[in-house]
Amino acid sequence: MGEPLIELIDVRKSFGAAPVLSGVSFALEKGETFVIMGGSGSGKTVTLRLAAGLIRPDSGQVRAFGRNLERLSEEELLPVRRRMGYVFQGAALFDSLTVYENVAYSLREHTDLGEAEIRGQVIRFLGLVGLNGDVLSLLPAELSGGMRKRVGIARALIGAPEVILFDEPTAGLDPTNAKLVVELIEQVHAGVCDSSIVVTHDLDLTKTIADRVAILIDGRFAALGPVGGVLQTHDPLVQAFLTGEAR
Ligand SMILES: Nc1ncnc2c1ncn2[C@@H]1O[C@H](COP(=O)(O)OP(=O)(O)OP(=O)(O)O)[C@@H](O)[C@H]1O
Ligand SMILES: [Mg+2]
Structure with missing residues (x-):
């Protein structure tokens, strides 16, 4: 495997006193669809914004295309951000x-x-x-x-873009439109952009598109790996989250 396209290493981020991320690490490999799941307010969008260099970590490293984003000026970040496509939550x-x-x-x-x-x-x-x-x-x-x-x-x-970041691509859609968006994402992966990070609540979407999935609970990834393994993990917090999502 080559160098990861995007990598977070022990990233911490708080807003005021409240820690949102307390040590998040993952690497997106070329050609991979990496899905991040977690409850509402768990820090999924914050993680995606950090990966895109839109906000900065309090500590830890955010690497993209071989560069440490937390060390770059706003001006130096611009060409890096251009190499990523960002589909904002709610389309925005x-x-x-x-x-x-x-x-x-x-x-x-x-x-x-x-x-x-x-x-x-x-x-x-x-x-x-x-x-x-x-x-x-x-x-x-x-x-x-x-x-x-x-x-x-x-x-x-x-x-x-070389990487596309999707924030809740199927949220708020009826089942028919959600299915169409899932097909569209698969088509994007097969054609114009093969590497992506997808943030979602949608377990069906995860099962359909994920190469690997991470579950964000209490500021950390409580599980991370290929979908089959993560869905069967015995961690009670992960099981409670997945059972809640699947209802
Ligand atoms: N710019 C900000 N200033 C202050 N607090 C923030 C800011 N951005 C995010 N937060 C807080 O960080 C926490 C995580 O927010 P985030 O938007 O990442 O959640 P999320 O997992 O994407 O939730 P949802 O599933 O509802 O989209 C929340 O408590 C939120 O209020
Ligand atoms: Mg969000």
Whole structure:
């Protein structure tokens, strides 16, 4: 195995007095889908934001593409972040921008492409997530929840990231739309981006896509490994969490 694409080593993070992460370690290998599960408020989004260099650890190391992010300035972080696509929890599109402008955003910010090329890329990536040109001029408020997720995924993919970070990609969707998003993630892994970290409550999603899974409980990974092994772990906290999730 080569060097991990992303690695957290004994990362700690508190907000005020309350510790959220108290020693989290994992490594994402190239070609791998690494899933992080945990209860609401357990620190899943915080972990993903640390991995993306959006926030800094109190201690420990966050490495991405061979560099220690906690040592980089904001300016030095920008090209590293560009190598990752981030699908935010709840899709988090820019409400005042059309679908076209939302998806085009990173190309406008980070490339010198002309309008015709940008348009071509936007249409290509919307097509990839199963949306056609009819949605280009719509605002996020005019889309269904499932469509918003798709636009969020297209926006994350358009910069040709080496890693994609998904925060709760199926949350809030009905079973049909959740299944479509799962299929879309599998399609992304088979095609444009084969390495990802996925944060989710969704045990079915985990069983379908995970190569390895980690369960975040009380600021640490209570279990980490291939899905089959983790689901059968005897740790009572892990079993209690999984039983609760599966209900
Ligand atoms: N910027 C912040 N300032 C203060 N507290 C924060 C901040 N970000 C996160 N927290 C706190 O850290 C804890 C973990 O938050 P996080 O968003 O990572 O949870 P989560 O596991 O993603 O939950 P959910 O499943 O509900 O999305 C929460 O108690 C939250 O209030
Ligand atoms: Mg979250």
